[in-house]
Amino acid sequence: MNDSNTPEEKPEEIQETPESPSAEELPELDATELMLHGNLAAQIRYSMIKGLAEALDEKAQLLIEAESNFEPQEGETFAEIALPEIEAMAQCLTDEWIDFSKIRYWESCQTAEVEWEEFKDENGEVKRMPYTKPLEEVKDGNRLLANLEQTRNWLEQVHLLHEEKGMGWVSPHGCPEDGQHAYEARRICIEKLNQSIDSIRSNFDI
Numbered sequence: 001m002n003d004s005n006t007p008e009e010k011p012e013e014i015q016e017t018p019e020s021p022s023a024e025e026l027p028e029l030d031a032t033e034l035m036l037h038g039n040l041a042a043q044i045r046y047s048m049i050k051g052l053a054e055a056l057d058e059k060a061q062l063l064i065e066a067e068s069n070f071e072p073q074e075g076e077t078f079a080e081i082a083l084p085e086i087e088a089m090a091q092c093l094t095d096e097w098i099d100f101s102k103i104r105y106w107e108s109c110q111t112a113e114v115e116w117e118e119f120k121d122e123n124g125e126v127k128r129m130p131y132t133k134p135l136e137e138v139k140d141g142n143r144l145l146a147n148l149e150q151t152r153n154w155l156e157q158v159h160l161l162h163e164e165k166g167m168g169w170v171s172p173h174g175c176p177e178d179g180q181h182a183y184e185a186r187r188i189c190i191e192k193l194n195q196s197i198d199s200i201r202s203n204f205d206i
Contacts, residue, residue, distance in 0.1 A: 031112040053142035079157035094192040101199035110141030
């Protein structure tokens, strides 16, 4: 996470965290959850965001896998074949049921990792305490931001394809007016996705 803008807890601050077992049995911890230790409201919020991210990733991975296995025939592109699925996902992500601009950057990707500090207690027994360390290069983490960007990229490919094939391309009757309406609706959808992505990337609030 950003050193100056994201919460970080040091080992000595985590007084309620149970002592960890041996190095071979160290549990996998979510760095963000560790940093939110003691803040119940923030933990609940983050759990809900993780649930949203998981649901989105489940659907996105189906398209990602389909694209990786896609073998074009007669000049067809993946964006053309998967147009209904791509537009459905984009529409869902731009409906007003959730305001993605409220999601903070460090809630949408992995900006820190868990490290373990080793020390000896008063009886000379080795103990380990987890703490968070900011990553130099951010990882996808729960893939919320990554999937928003992937959906935007797919939608832009569809939009470019529409321009190349003409306005009547998406109309079942080849009607330019219908195609123009779909084109404008998609353009607005792309703008909304870009706004959500930009908002998340600039939101480092704690």
